[in-house]
Amino acid sequence: MTKAKADAARGPGVRSVLSRLLAGRPLDAAEAENLFTAFMEGRAAPEETAAALAALKVRGETAAEVEGGVRALRSSMIRVELTTRAPAGRRPGGGKPPDPPEELSRFPDLAGGAVDTCGTGGGALTTFNISTASAVLAAAGGVGIAKHGNRSFTSKSGSADVLEALGIPIEVAPEAQAPLYAKRGFIFMFAPAHHPAMRNVAGVRKALGVDTIFNMLGPLANPAMVSRQVVGVADPEKLPLIADVLAGLGHERALVVHGTPGMDEISPLGPTDVIRVENGVAGADRLDPADLGCPASGSADDLAGGTPQDNAEVIEGVLAGNVGGAARAAVVLNAAAAFWAAGAVDDLQTGATLAERTIDEGGAADKLAQLRG
Known part of the structure; x- marks a missing residue:
């Protein structure tokens, strides 16, 4: 031609x-x-x-x-084909993996239901990478996680930055992702490795210095082609837009969320506007953290983000059960959304209970240790 x-x-x-x-x-x-x-x-x-x-x-x-x-x-993009996933977790140093939580016993293989948790960024409140922390917690509870992300464009710490600070490898070759997912049930797909063509717009995005449509496109262009997702949106007016796109792309289960005050995550500080997408049908709702067992408490300062190392310390503390309050509640609530998106629970309250138990029984800390290996 x-x-x-x-x-x-x-x-x-x-x-x-x-x-x-x-x-x-x-x-x-x-x-x-x-x-x-x-x-x-x-x-x-x-x-x-x-x-x-x-x-x-x-x-x-x-x-x-x-x-x-x-x-x-x-x-x-360079795609990743996922077929199987690991059991719910593994003790550091090897040994028999623990049995998956009872709630997940009817989901022996969620390979087709890998979940991504991400946000558009650019919210009024810059947090400590809550969606990344919730992804690790959900993986500890038995959900297959295929997270897609990048270094920060507009904040101090993107998902890649904080995972690197946590000691989790981020630069994994695309061809190595599927075997790693089968082994650990969690992968992080570093955007530059899977979207090499994005280099053609990187300079323009940086020069503009503001959020653009690419902030919405990135979370929706997961290299593993996930059809189950939790998407945080900084601008509440964009909720119906993102939900319509997910429905048009054929997502099976997704939550599009915007939390108080201006968060692109489910908020522990007040109500969260939510649109659920199930098999092409979208329905709006408003969540109160108290309804999920996490009464609103604390302030925006409790969720504030800092450097990648600062955020990593908060995340490690939450997953180990050493940090409570609004920080823990935020991670629990967003992990509950991931459990729902995976089809592992029927409602968010059950998901929040499972997330709390996964922390309290040591599964979240164990998962973090495994991912560092």
């Missing part, structure tokens, strides 16, 4: 689509996919990419535009 024919097959050129964006016209999913494919392939000049991202942000992204962007990222 000649270059001219190849360009024609891709649809309208970048300049043409950019003109539509600058005129305030929404793109359909196919147009958005073509535009983001051009970004990924380096066919757009930096100023064109910046103009498109700015136009989308000012006007507000649509579900079709986000879905098209996700499909473009998925087309260029």
Whole structure:
């Protein structure tokens, strides 16, 4: 195929689509996919990419535009095929893994239900990597975790930064991820290793210095193609948008959450707005932490994030049962969401009870020790 024919097959050129964006016209999913494919392939000049991202942000992204962007990222990413997972946990130094909690006995293999926990970032409150801590806790309770993340763009500590500070390897080759998942039931897929084409927009994102549509695309372009997810959203107005995209992408079970005050996680400090997605159907709800056995207490200072090392110390303390209060409640509540997304529990209250017990019985600390090995 000649270059001219190849360009024609891709649809309208970048300049043409950019003109539509600058005129305030929404793109359909196919147009958005073509535009983001051009970004990924380096066919757009930096100023064109910046103009498109700015136009989308000012006007507000649509579900079709986000879905098209996700499909473009998925087309260029290095995937991970997951088939099996390990038992619920393992004692440090080897030995027979403990029996999975009774609540999980009817889920002997959740391989098809691997879960990702992540947020868009950019919230009013910068926390201590709660979604990362909850992923480790959920894995300790028997859920297969396929977490996707990166270093920080807008805060002091991204998921990759804090996992590295915890001593958990983050730069695992894509081809080594599936065997590691089968062994441990937990993997971290470092975004640069799985989305090499993102290097073509990294400079523009850094130069802009603000959240863009890519903050939504990243959490939705998991290399393991998970269909079960907990997605935190910093902007409450984006809740229906993200839920619509997840439903359109065929997610089986997902929670899209925005917590008080301005958190992209379930909050222990007050109500959390939630949209549940189950097999393409979305339903809105409002969660009170007291209803899940964690009455609202503490302040935003109890959840504040710092350097990767600061956050790692908090996470290790929570998982070991040495840190309580709002920090522990936040991790428990978000792990409960992961248990629900996996299909391991029928309601979040049961998930919170399981998360509490996993900490108290030492399973969470054991899991952290295993992941460091």
